[in-house]
Amino acid sequence: MPNGPLVERDLKVLWHPCTQMHDHLTVPLIPIRRAQGVWLEDFEGRRYLDAISSWWVNLFGHSHPAINEAVRQQLGNMEHVLLAGFTHEPAISLCESLVRLAPPGLTRCFFGDNGSSAVEIALKMSLHYWRNIGKAHKTDFVTIAHSYHGETVGALSVSDVGLYKDAYAPLLFTTHVAPSPDPRAAAPGTTAKESAAAALSGLADILARHHERLCAIIVEPLVQCAGGMRMHDPSYLQGLRALCDEYGVHLIADEIAVGFGRTGTLFACEQAKITPDFLLLGKGLTGGYLPLSVCLTTEAVYAAFYDDYGTGKAFLHSHSYTGNALACAAALATLDIFIQTDALAVNRGLAATMGEALATLRDHPHVTGIRQTGMIAALDLVADKAAGRAYPAGERRGLRVYRHGLEHEALLRPLGDTLYLMPPYVIREDEIDALVKVLAAGIDVATADA
Numbered sequence: 001m002p003n004g005p006l007v008e009r010d011l012k013v014l015w016h017p018c019t020q021m022h023d024h025l026t027v028p029l030i031p032i033r034r035a036q037g038v039w040l041e042d043f044e045g046r047r048y049l050d051a052i053s054s055w056w057v058n059l060f061g062h063s064h065p066a067i068n069e070a071v072r073q074q075l076g077n078m079e080h081v082l083l084a085g086f087t088h089e090p091a092i093s094l095c096e097s098l099v100r101l102a103p104p105g106l107t108r109c110f111f112g113d114n115g116s117s118a119v120e121i122a123l124k125m126s127l128h129y130w131r132n133i134g135k136a137h138k139t140d141f142v143t144i145a146h147s148y149h150g151e152t153v154g155a156l157s158v159s160d161v162g163l164y165k166d167a168y169a170p171l172l173f174t175t176h177v178a179p180s181p182d183p184r185a186a187a188p189g190t191t192a193k194e195s196a197a198a199a200l201s202g203l204a205d206i207l208a209r210h211h212e213r214l215c216a217i218i219v220e221p222l223v224q225c226a227g228g229m230r231m232h233d234p235s236y237l238q239g240l241r242a243l244c245d246e247y248g249v250h251l252i253a254d255e256i257a258v259g260f261g262r263t264g265t266l267f268a269c270e271q272a273k274i275t276p277d278f279l280l281l282g283k284g285l286t287g288g289y290l291p292l293s294v295c296l297t298t299e300a301v302y303a304a305f306y307d308d309y310g311t312g313k314a315f316l317h318s319h320s321y322t323g324n325a326l327a328c329a330a331a332l333a334t335l336d337i338f339i340q341t342d343a344l345a346v347n348r349g350l351a352a353t354m355g356e357a358l359a360t361l362r363d364h365p366h367v368t369g370i371r372q373t374g375m376i377a378a379l380d381l382v383a384d385k386a387a388g389r390a391y392p393a394g395e396r397r398g399l400r401v402y403r404h405g406l407e408h409e410a411l412l413r414p415l416g417d418t419l420y421l422m423p424p425y426v427i428r429e430d431e432i433d434a435l436v437k438v439l440a441a442g443i444d445v446a447t448a449d450a
């Protein structure tokens with residue numbers, strides 16, 4: 001069966017995320033029939049290597065036998081039950097595991113059912129915490145330039161990517177924006193540590209002026225993903241933690257994209273040896289199977305909400321599918337795979353292979369900013385490398401690479417002119433090499449007329 005009939009039906013009724021639907025006059029929409037390991041297969045038998053882990057959610061490949069089996073088993077017992085007044089084994093076990101694995105001091109788990117909800121939970125919990133301890137004047141937040149925390153109204157308010165944000169400005173609350181620690185934004189020759197220090201001093205100014213009104217700073221530890229795969233030095237996180245302590249402001253670590261081994265450690269915060277006040281997990285939490293997110297926090301935060309009902313101190317945030325049993329079962333099976341396959345050690349080898357393969361693009365006249373943190377590797381297309389001049393956004397060079405990829409068995413969905421690899425952890429070394437060859441050829445095609 002060809003792809004055509006499904007595409008035709010789709011385009012009559014669906015409205016796709018992060019898409020100008022008009023693009024589908026020229027950019028193919030691809031119905032997937034089957035997904036196995038790192039491969040997606042369409043109805044015409046064409047394959048696509050899922051180099052971006054289906055928007056960063058998939059960790060151990062599609063249709064993983066152990067996760068399939070865990071969900072199947074759970075389905076035999078119970079699909080879902082409300083988590084208010086009731087509880088269940090998969091939710092309890094998952095929270096126990098997360099508390100054991102997370103940076104020390106994070107002892108309480110509050111579930112959401114997608115990443116943006118976890119962000120909303122942390123924002124509300126932080127503000128409500130300060131109110132509960134008699135500091136209701138603390139109402140503001142700090143975000144970092146180019147950060148992305150999701151697209152619900154609160155999450156978008158603490159994000160700093162114009163593409164997603166500008167149209168909705170009238171709906172959003174204002175947030176202080178601290179400078180970016182991304183070394184690429186600094187003067188040539190500046191080290192990552194120096195960039196981190198410079199960004200911290202900018203943040204210190206904001207804190208010195210506004211700390212009395214501030215609830216929290218929210219950060220994507222080590223890699224700001226949707227904002228263009230911008231990476232920073234772990235010392236930035238240490239500095240953040242110290243400044244938050246000094247000024248009495250919470251630190252929210254949004255590890256929705258970078259958690260679960262993406263950066264080389266189970267959680268990115270480990271590389272700075274810090275414990276945030278809130279740790280947000282989503283995306284890979286269920287191995288890419290089911291929507292689930294969680295906000296971990298400290299006993300100190302929890303205790304500030306614990307009181308007689310009449311005091312208004314309870315955290316009354318609720319999602320219908322809170323702690324869904326099938327999703328918890330998938331998450332538990334995913335955590336098991338980390339242990340059984342020694343995934344972090346495997347990732348170190350795969351990350352080295354990715355780095356070596358991408359290094360072949362170093363001298364490409366239209367490639368700049370090759371960078372990597374663990375299982376995330378990225379580069380940018382530029383019109384003029386020496387002058388550091390970007391292509392006009394309207395030329396959509398990244399999209400040309402995407403289209404070339406689709407014709408050559410690779411799903412390489414870019415972020416503008418930033419191309420990146422963020423594959424499932426079960427990719428093979430020869431598949432990485434093949435992927436980078438397609439990427440390189442795609443870049444040649446996309447920049448040939450420049």
Ligand SMILES: *Cc1c(COP(=O)(O)O)cnc(C)c1O
Nearest residue numbers: 114115116148149150254256257
């Ligand atoms: C994807 C993402 C979110 C939002 O998660 P959704 O499940 O898409 O709502 C939040 N923060 C970061 C860092 C993300 O990458």
